[in-house]
Amino acid sequence: MSLRVGLLGLGYFAQFHREAWTRIPGATLVATADADPATGAEHADLAGLLEAGLDILDIATPPPTHAAAIRAALPRGLRAIICQKPFCSSLDEARAVTDAAEAAGVPLIVHENFRFQPWFRAMKAALDAGRIGRPLSLTFRLRTGDGRGPDAYLARQPYFQTMPRLLIHETGVHYLDTFRFLLGEPEGLYADLRRLNPAIRGEDAGLVVLDYGGGVRALFDGNRLADFDTDDPRRTFGDAVLEGEEATLTLTGDGAVHLRAQGHRAAETILAAQDWPGFAGDCVHAFQAHVVAGLETGGFETAARDYLRTMELVELAYASAEAGCRLPVRSGAFD
Structure with missing residues (x-):
């Protein structure tokens, strides 16, 4: 069964997320969300996106939105949450949502592709x-x-x-x-x-x-x-x-x-x-494919807890x- 992916945010860099998901076996981008109607997203906000029955939430919105989006998604039984960098608005905020994700048992991975x-x-x-x-x-x-x-x-x-x-x-x-x-x-x-x-x-x-x-x-x-x-x-x-x-x-x-x-x-x-x-170098695809593989192996190179060291x-x-x-x-x- 293919993993159902939802993409939050359709700004400049999200175009690379969106395209890369189309080339990853075992994953299907099923819905997108963005507040700007001009982007053509299926949903205007996260609430609508979460109703799409997701396995993975891919957050590609600005840092001030990260913590609230992660916290809103944690109770939904997702298999993983990916969050773009810069990760949250501060180191303290990033630590807090990392703690919350670990308490909920949901893998939180920072989209660090370089x-x-x-x-x-x-x-x-x-x-x-x-x-x-x-x-x-x-x-x-x-x-x-x-x-x-x-x-x-x-x-x-x-x-x-x-x-x-x-x-x-x-x-x-x-x-x-x-x-x-x-x-x-x-x-x-x-x-x-x-x-x-x-x-x-x-x-x-x-x-x-x-x-x-x-x-x-x-x-x-x-x-x-x-x-x-x-x-x-x-x-x-x-x-x-x-x-x-x-x-x-x-x-x-x-x-x-x-x-x-x-x-x-x-x-x-x-x-x-x-x-x-x-x-x-197609690093967005390589990163996202790594996350999909990690759901089977149980390992992620840029898991939020480890990424706090980089921050x-x-x-x-x-x-x-x-x-x-x-x-x-x-x-x-x-x-």
């Missing part, structure tokens, strides 16, 4: 196979090139201009989560955040350094004004280098991953560039930038 991009999966596979030896350094350079001038972001996501927190809260969170996926939990964090475009409210550039045991470092270098070498900046959003004692992995703007052994110039392509469907790193980045120093990573530091 770690499901094929290039990061390929890098993780090579890392786990020992192909680069002991990891030494990971760098990701975010260069979206869409943040220049007074019209920055207006064409696609105009609310970016007024967000008090932009680079890390909205975008950098993806890479903090991906760094956790690749290298595990850091011991400390240092952030230097700044605003380059005076037309916006929040920060649009910055550095975040995560330090790990044994001297390993991960660097998120984000700049939304600068671009990089690619035909499509919204494929990889930037480039990456993962260096180890025995080899280096490189992600290029075409979505390819290359492995170069220490002391050699020739590189092996471990993931070739290709024309991926959907968004950013704590976001808060720590802002605290570090304000304090101007490295801060230790301690679970529950923002209780």
Whole structure:
């Protein structure tokens, strides 16, 4: 029997959710809801959507609506609730609904799809196979090139201009989560955040350094004004280098991953560039398929409880930038 999926919200990014559900065996998108009649949704609100006999509720509305939607859905006997990021309006709110979902016995999973991009999966596979030896350094350079001038972001996501927190809260969170996926939990964090475009409210550039045991470092270098070498900046959003004692992995703007052994110039392509469907390497599809599979295996990579750790790193980045120093990573530091 196919899982019955309901999608709440039909805004810009929800189009990728909607399309991806049509390609996932074992799941069927049976109903949508949105307050805007122009979207063509079957229902105007969550109440109507929940009457469609759902197995999975997929929430793709803005953060201020998340907690109420999750709480309204918990008594309905759903098999899972998926919630887009940024997850809720605050860390405290996210913790509260995570507690409520666990008490109700309903899996709550955050739609964090960047770690499901094929290039990061390929890098993780090579890392786990020992192909680069002991990891030494990971760098990701975010260069979206869409943040220049007074019209920055207006064409696609105009609310970016007024967000008090932009680079890390909205975008950098993806890479903090991906760094956790690749290298595990850091011991400390240092952030230097700044605003380059005076037309916006929040920060649009910055550095975040995560330090790990044994001297390993991960660097998120984000700049939304600068671009990089690619035909499509919204494929990889930037480039990456993962260096180890025995080899280096490189992600290029075409979505390819290359492995170069220490002391050699020739590189092996471990993931070739290709024309991926959907968004950013079809990572929305990969994430949603992971959730469907997880209902059988009982495991979800971005379950809400685990994702609170990523949200704590976001808060720590802002605290570090304000304090101007490295801060230790301690679970529950923002209780």
